[in-house]
Amino acid sequence: METRETLxxxxxxxxxxxxxxxxxxxxxxxxxxRLREAKVIPIDRTQNxxxxxxxxxxxxxxxxxxxxxxxxxxxxxxxxxxxxxxxQGIAGRPSWDPRMLLSIWLYxxxxxxxxxxxxxxxxxxEPGLMWLSGLGEVNHDKLSxxxxxxxxxxxxxxxxxxxxxxxxxxxxxxxxxHDGTKIRAQxxxxxxxxxxxxxxxxxxxxxxxxxxxxxxDEGGSQRRRAARERAARERVEVLEQAAQQMEQLxxxxxxxxxxxxxxxSLTEPEARLMKHGDNAFAPSYNVQISTDAKNTVIVxxxxxxxxxxxxxxxxxxxxxxxxxxxxxxxVVADGGYTNRETIxxxxxxxxxxxxSMARRSERKAAGLKGNGIDAAFGSxxxxxxxxxxxxxxxAGKRLxxxxxxxxxxxxxxxYQAAAGDCQACEHRxxxxxxxxxxxxxxxxxxxxxxxxxxxxxxxxxxxxxxxxKRGPVAEFPNAWIKxxxxxxxxxxxxxxxxxxxxxxxxxxxxxxxxxxxxQQAAAAA
Numbered sequence: 001m002e003t004r005e006t007l008x009x010x011x012x013x014x015x016x017x018x019x020x021x022x023x024x025x026x027x028x029x030x031x032x033x034r035l036r037e038a039k040v041i042p043i044d045r046t047q048n049x050x051x052x053x054x055x056x057x058x059x060x061x062x063x064x065x066x067x068x069x070x071x072x073x074x075x076x077x078x079x080x081x082x083x084x085x086x087x088q089g090i091a092g093r094p095s096w097d098p099r100m101l102l103s104i105w106l107y108x109x110x111x112x113x114x115x116x117x118x119x120x121x122x123x124x125x126e127p128g129l130m131w132l133s134g135l136g137e138v139n140h141d142k143l144s145x146x147x148x149x150x151x152x153x154x155x156x157x158x159x160x161x162x163x164x165x166x167x168x169x170x171x172x173x174x175x176x177x178h179d180g181t182k183i184r185a186q187x188x189x190x191x192x193x194x195x196x197x198x199x200x201x202x203x204x205x206x207x208x209x210x211x212x213x214x215x216x217d218e219g220g221s222q223r224r225r226a227a228r229e230r231a232a233r234e235r236v237e238v239l240e241q242a243a244q245q246m247e248q249l250x251x252x253x254x255x256x257x258x259x260x261x262x263x264x265s266l267t268e269p270e271a272r273l274m275k276h277g278d279n280a281f282a283p284s285y286n287v288q289i290s291t292d293a294k295n296t297v298i299v300x301x302x303x304x305x306x307x308x309x310x311x312x313x314x315x316x317x318x319x320x321x322x323x324x325x326x327x328x329x330x331v332v333a334d335g336g337y338t339n340r341e342t343i344x345x346x347x348x349x350x351x352x353x354x355x356s357m358a359r360r361s362e363r364k365a366a367g368l369k370g371n372g373i374d375a376a377f378g379s380x381x382x383x384x385x386x387x388x389x390x391x392x393x394x395a396g397k398r399l400x401x402x403x404x405x406x407x408x409x410x411x412x413x414x415y416q417a418a419a420g421d422c423q424a425c426e427h428r429x430x431x432x433x434x435x436x437x438x439x440x441x442x443x444x445x446x447x448x449x450x451x452x453x454x455x456x457x458x459x460x461x462x463x464x465x466x467x468x469k470r471g472p473v474a475e476f477p478n479a480w481i482k483x484x485x486x487x488x489x490x491x492x493x494x495x496x497x498x499x500x501x502x503x504x505x506x507x508x509x510x511x512x513x514x515x516x517x518x519q520q521a522a523a524a525a
Contacts, residue, residue: 053135055130055131055134055135056131058127058130058131059127059128059131063127063128063131064107064110064128064515065103065107065127065128065129065131065132066131067515068103068106068107068110068132068511068515069099069103069132071511071514071515072099072102072103072106073099074164075157075160075161076156076160077098077099077102077153077157079150079152079153079156080098080099080101080102080150080153081098083149084098096136096138096142098146098150100132100133100136101138101142101143101146102146102157103132104119104123104129104132104133104138104143105119105143105146105147105504105508106504106507106508106511107128107129107132108122108129109485109504109505109508110485110508110511110512111128112484112485112486113486114485114486114487114491114501114505115491116140116141116143116144116147116491117140119140119143120137120138120139120140120143123136123137123138124137147492147500147501147504148492148497148500150500151496151497151499151500151503154500154503154504154507155503157507158323158503158506158507158510159323159324161507161510161511161514162297162299162323162324162510163324164514165297165510165513165514165517166324168517168521170294170295170297170513170514170517171292171294171295171297171299171324172292172294173292173299173320173324173326173327173328173329174293174294174328174329174330175292175293175294175328175329175330175331175332175466175469175473176290176291176292176293176299176300176320176328176330176331176332177290177291177293177331177332177333177469177470177473177474178288178289178290178291178313178316178317178331178332178333178337178474179288179289179291179333179334179470179474179475179478180286180287180288180289180304180309180312180336181286181287181289181478181481181482182274182275182276182284182285182286182287182307183284183285183287183482183487183488183489183490183498183502184276184282184283184284184488184489184490185265185268185271185282185283185284185285185489185490185493185498186267186268186271186489186490186491186492186493187265187267187268187271187283187493188267188282188283189273189281189282189283191265191266191267191268191283192263192264192265192266192273192283193263193264193265193266194260194261194262194263195246195250195262198239198242198243198246198264198266199243201239201266202236202239202240202242202243205232205235205236205239206236208232208235209229209232209233209236212225212228212229212232238266238267238269239266241269241270242264242265242266242269244269245264245269245270246262246264249262249264250262265283267493268283268493268494270305270494270495271283271284271285271305271495272284272285272305272306272307273307274286274307275307284307285303285304285305285490285495285498286303286304286305286306286307286309286312287301287303287478287502288300288301288302288303288304288309288312288315288316289301289474289477289478289506290316290317290319290320290328290331291473291474291476291477292328293332293469293473295513295517296473296476296477296513297510297513298477298506298509298510299320299323299324299328300316300317300319300320300323301319301502301503301506302315302316302319302499303495303498303499303502305495308336309333309334309336309337310336310337310339310341310342311341311342312337313331313333313337313342313345313346313353314342314345314346314349316331317331317349317351327349327351328351329352330352330353330354330466331346331351331352331353331354332353332354332355332466332467332469332470332474333353333354333355333470333474334355334356334470334474335355335356335357337355338355338356338357339357340448340451342355343355343357343448343450343451343454344448344450344451347450347453347454353454354457354458354463354466354467354470355454355458355467356458356467357454357455357458364378364379364380365378371434372433372434373430373431373432373433374430374431376394376430377393377394377427377430377431379441379442379443381393381394382394382399382415382441382443384443385398389401390415391415391441391443393417393431393439394427394431395425395426395427395431397417397418397421397422397425398417399415399416399417399438399439399441400415400416401413401414401415402414402415402416402440404445405442410444410447410448411444411445411447412442412443412444412445413442413443413445414440414441414442414443415440415441415442415443416437416438416439416440416441417432417438417439417440418438419436419437419438421438422435422437422438422439477506477509480509481502481505481506481509485505485508485509487501487502487505
């Protein structure tokens with residue numbers, strides 16, 4: 001017979017049983033109870049410490065800030081130093097080093113920051129900015145003034161960088177791809193007003209200036225009065241500029257209803273209402289960028305006030321020639337630039353031009369569709385009768401010769417059917433549904449030789465291959481500037497200042513390309 005001892009083992013000693021019970025009790029403690037009993041080092045964030053800091057070791061030897069600083073040291077920055085008033089041996093506070101300010105802006109743009117206020121805040125803790133400034137505290141006003149007031153000097157630096165890259169063989173101008181992108185202006189869409197509203201605001205602003213200029217008005221401090229007067233005068237200047245822009249736009253409008261519809265921004269008169277990729281309309285500028293195809297380096301940039309790209313290619317080629325001393329051997333652009341005027345201008349300057357132009361058959365089909373005409377009744381289905389200078393329509397009716405017409409440099413023979421023939425024709429719904437008179441048909445006689453030569457060139461395999469390279473090259477810098485540098489809306493007002501912002505972004509882009517090419521060359525060596 002089995003006993004308790006054989007089944008459960010020997011009876012535990014009282015002391016051992018007590019320790020086992022205490023251990024079991026400890027295991028039953030909850031996690032919260034064990035946590036309360038834990039002993040940890042407290043965190044004290046109220047203390048102040050004096051910590052030794054080696055500024056030069058804030059960033060590594062290959063840090064981007066160091067590379068940018070080294071690169072700016074190779075450039076001629078004389079234009080930045082010329083306006084400085086403070087000088088050695090003359091009493092006065094020293095100025096911030098323009099080389100440092102330029103390096104800070106280049107480094108900040110490379111990190112996707114284009115706000116002067118944000119950069120000034122980050123200089124207190126961002127290692128690259130701390131190293132560039134030597135722990136100096138540059139306020140946002142100084143940073144903003146440097147960007148706003150140095151357009152000419154930045155142009156010179158941009159040209160120097162291009163010259164250096166060309167000397168290294170990174171630019172050859174064999175092919176330059178041109179494209180445009182729209183960037184929003186600082187003005188809001190609600191600032192766009194018609195002429196009547198503009199005149200009311202201008203009159204009111206002038207009245208405010210007149211009242212503030214009264215010497216008998218002694219209310220408030222002198223500084224406050226001066227600030228109010230300055231703000232009022234600046235408001236009048238902006239509105240007067242808006243009135244000038246309004247007059248120019250209305251003068252360019254051909255129809256009275258178009259003149260009445262003209263709107264100008266009351267806060268940024270040079271901006272124009274443009275449609276963006278998200279189908280939104282906003283005051284904007286059209287940024288035109290030319291990119292060398294060899295290594296996607298930006299070789300030219302300018303801003304326009306026109307939402308259309310159609311007339312901007314010639315100016316783009318001029319900018320490239322101004323920057324590098326010679327025009328590109330071949331320039332490639334999309335259909336937005338490819339029109340008769342551009343083709344003729346490129347031919348006049350002996351500039352090889354590659355572009356996307358709709359075939360004549362496609363343009364005819366679009367014209368027929370827009371007029372509600374069936375494709376079976378296009379002009380190519382009207383038979384020319386040379387002996388009688390008439391056309392014969394698909395229904396067998398005759399269209400007498402009317403006159404010779406010219407449109408966009410093309411010469412046409414125009415024929416018109418009798419109104420009675422068309423009214424009684426069973427095919428009227430397909431041939432001339434919107435015409436109350438007889439059908440008019442234009443037959444092309446001739447077009448400019450340059451346009452014909454361009455069409456023939458674009459049918460060659462070489463031209464088609466060149467055009468296929470356009471998209472990846474031309475659109476890459478645009479995407480980089482908007483996505484990496486976050487330049488989707490200008491922070492400064494006016495086309496000149498907006499151009500300075502764009503120039504700084506393009507300069508940063510090229511500097512980053514330079515750094516990449518230099519590192520690749522060093523690695524290969």
